[in-house]
Amino acid sequence: xPATLTAWRATPRFMRCRKRRLSIAGMRKLRxxxxxxxxxxxxxxxxxxxxxxxxxxxxxxxxxxxxxxxxGQYWLQLPAVFGPRDxxxxxxFLDALxxxxxxxxxxRHPLFFDKGEDEQRLNRGLHERGVNRVILDSRPVHAAYxxxxxxxxxxxxxxxxxxxxxVTARHPMVRFIGSxxxxxxxxxxxxWLQKLPQWRQTTTPFLFLHTPxxxxxxxxxxxxxxxLRNVLPEIGAAPSIPQQSSLF
Numbered sequence: 001x002p003a004t005l006t007a008w009r010a011t012p013r014f015m016r017c018r019k020r021r022l023s024i025a026g027m028r029k030l031r032x033x034x035x036x037x038x039x040x041x042x043x044x045x046x047x048x049x050x051x052x053x054x055x056x057x058x059x060x061x062x063x064x065x066x067x068x069x070x071x072g073q074y075w076l077q078l079p080a081v082f083g084p085r086d087x088x089x090x091x092x093f094l095d096a097l098x099x100x101x102x103x104x105x106x107x108r109h110p111l112f113f114d115k116g117e118d119e120q121r122l123n124r125g126l127h128e129r130g131v132n133r134v135i136l137d138s139r140p141v142h143a144a145y146x147x148x149x150x151x152x153x154x155x156x157x158x159x160x161x162x163x164x165x166x167v168t169a170r171h172p173m174v175r176f177i178g179s180x181x182x183x184x185x186x187x188x189x190x191x192w193l194q195k196l197p198q199w200r201q202t203t204t205p206f207l208f209l210h211t212p213x214x215x216x217x218x219x220x221x222x223x224x225x226x227x228l229r230n231v232l233p234e235i236g237a238a239p240s241i242p243q244q245s246s247l248f
Contacts, residue, residue: 061098073102073171073206075134080108080159084118087125094129104173104206106134113162126168133168136161137176140188141212144179151180154212165195172199173206180216182223189224197231 064071074097078090090105097103105126111118126133138158146152158177166172174192178185192207199205209224211217225238 068101071101073104073132073173075104075106075173077106077134078108080110082107083109084111084121087121091125091129094131102132102169102171104132104134104171106136106175108136108159108161110161113164115164119164123166123168130169132171132173133164133166135163135165135172135174137163137174137188137192139163140179140181140185141177143184143188144181144212148180148212150212167199167203170203171206172203173208175208176210178209178211178216178220180211180213182219185220185223186227189227193227193231196228200232 061068082090094103094105107122112122113119123133136159138160141151141154141158142160144151144155146155154177165174174196176189176192178188196205196207207228209217209220211220222238225235229235229237
């Protein structure tokens with residue numbers, strides 16, 4: 001499903017949200033994905049039942065009201081320090097969110113990737129709440145030759161974790177971090193050309209593509225879309241990519 005991405009680092013302004021809604025009014029298939037930045041949400045993950053958190057929820061979703069019909073998924077990124085012992089706080093946080101939206105959670109702690117009890121508890125808790133586990137595939141960027149500053153920076157900052165293709169809810173999301181080598185990207189993406197059609201039979205997956213240099217993201221989309229359309233012809237032509245405007 002075509003989508004644009006907006007990272008949340010402050011509460012968006014209502015009028016900016018309304019303006020953004022009008023700007024995409026003609027793009028009927030376009031959905032937006034909002035990222036909750038973990039550092040900004042740390043107080044709420046620590047004490048999600050407090051009155052401050054309740055007021056934040058109310059304020060945030062009121063501000064986003066003009067866009068609510070276009071929200072594909074709210075996506076919570078958790079840092080590597082957020083481990084198994086913190087899961088109760090995550091469950092409280094998720095349980096307090098409005099049930100009218102779709103949510104995804106991206107984890108980075110090593111114990112959530114060892115196929116042991118901790119990962120099973122994570123997957124089970126997400127499944128029970130109908131929350132998607134965001135699947136990070138950073139193999140292309142970490143396999144790239146570090147010939148540019150953008151690639152080197154991405155290799156320093158992007159998580160390097162095993163790819164666990166796990167479906168915990170109705171809208172699994174794959175976060176594919178490509179490199180600037182499009183031929184290499186196609187090789188790594190080949191596995192998803194098998195998995196996504198399987199998921200499409202019972203779910204509605206989201207695919208988020210990005211590159212170290214954001215200017216190459218349209219090239220990555222165009223490179224992979226042909227292959228994707230061969231296995232999922234119903235997706236149609238590659239989406240036009242609207243210019244991202246600020247909501248803050």
